[in-house]
Amino acid sequence: MKDLCQQLRWRLLITAGAAALLGACQTSPVPSERFDVSDMETPRVEPGDPAESFWRDQVIYPFSVNYETVTDARGMAYEIAYMDEYRGDAAREDAPVLVLVHGKGADAGSFSLMMRDALERGLRVIAFDIPHYGKSIPGNLDADTYTRTLQDTREAIHELLADRLGIQGATFMGHSMGAQWALGYALDWPEQVDRLILAAPAGLEEYPRVLTLPGGELPWMDPEYKRDFEHWQAVWEPLGRLEQEWAKTEQDIRDFYSFRERDPDTGETREASVGFFLRDTQDSEFLTETRVGMIDGNQEEYEAWIIAFVRDIYTMGIESLSDDADSLVKRLDELTIPVFLALGERDPLLPTTAATGNEDMRWDVVRPAWEALSEQGAAPVVKFYDDAAHFIHVDEAEAFNADVVRFAYGATIDGTEDPGDYEQPAVELPDDVQAFVRSDEEAVLSGDMDAIMEHYHPDYRDEGRDRSDQRAMLSQVVPALSRYEIELTAFERDGDKAIVEGAIRTDFGSQSLPSGAMLIQDDGQWFWYGNQQ
Structure with missing residues (x-):
């Protein structure tokens, strides 16, 4: 076959089908062999005693969970729950690594379908829970840990990945807040990150330090009180986010997660413009059932989750301030590694118009990021998924997971678009x-x-x-x-x-x-x- 390819190469160059035929002489970087992952569990919530741990005792992840205690730069200790799985035939230490980083309110267990597809293709997959999410909640109930920032968690998990697990290079795939987490990690430890996938990413918009409200100015994103939990609570309580989260009923959650709402007069269900999942999968069901299950589960763990869910709006914002010369957005041009920007065409959560003033996802968010990321390295790969909202790995699991695997192996991705061709959207006219x-x-x-x-x-x-x-x-x-x-x-x-x-x-x-x-x-x-x- 090799000799035949060499003999044909010069002839093929002058034919219309040269590219396609030459491709047959080349080897795809993605292994064709499929490895067995039949031992994966279906992620789920089982009945349990609310006096016991909800996350340890009732929540089942797709693979066995390990625990390590690591520290941030301040010396604050955190217990990190993580999965580390591999099914390939090469030595484990030589396998290509995919690190998965969940978003705000989610957890590592919700990556079951992506883990399965990546493991089948020979990738070693590591998925961890950020402190105060998932199975990292029970070991981090000390109130002192509530003042942690995203950077604190990066420092702690860097110790886990680099020092405990010996990861020297990997593809990082972060979703939503997890994309911002992975972006900051790549900027601070570039030697640890070979490739970066940012799915429905936070971290690409900048926020005002102060909100102007009818009652006056609110310093909602002031980093000065990041270590003072009571101060943060006093500033954020007028926004009502903590109270709103505590008040949510099971029906509220199920409706919102599935893009539904109730008519206030008739109580009838109708389609909503905002929500999480367009499609029912085992991962969307898992995320829904864990959120619902916490209501009647261990209340100390529930409180920790609610605080993190609301406070991480703040921890994300203080890394992306419009008046900060070192914001993540302004550091994008430092990256030299390949980057894949994945977005849902029907995402109702991006851009964050109310806070940033951005209105058009492509023009206001993707194109500026694409331009900045193109300065030092190759232009990022950009792809929109037609039938996906914010959770691309749930709504279009098959297509997106395949693209994640291909990108991790350095293969090309079909269906991408060039932000250089974007045109400024029409303005809202009188x-x-x-x-x-x-x-x-x-x-x-x-x-x-x-x-x-x-x-x-x-x-x-x-x-x-x-x-x-x-x-x-x-x-x-x-x-x-x-x-x-x-x-x-x-x-x-x-x-x-x-x-x-x-x-x-x-x-x-x-x-x-x-x-x-x-x-x-x-x-x-x-x-x-x-x-x-």
């Missing part, structure tokens, strides 16, 4: 301006030149053309158009005029509006005004 735009589009497509020119001000002037010149130019173009769409990406009003940016899309392609293009309002009506040059 109603009367939207009406003007729609009227102009309809007039152009009607072909009626008098109707078209009613949208141009008598004093119109643009790039040397006055209104009559514009009519002459349009009269030549309009008859050939079957498509005419106006997309405004900026609208800045100053008195009766407004500077606009955007493009006009026709059968001939997209043409950007000239710099300084304007609309003018005259006697209550909007008109094209040109750039007056």
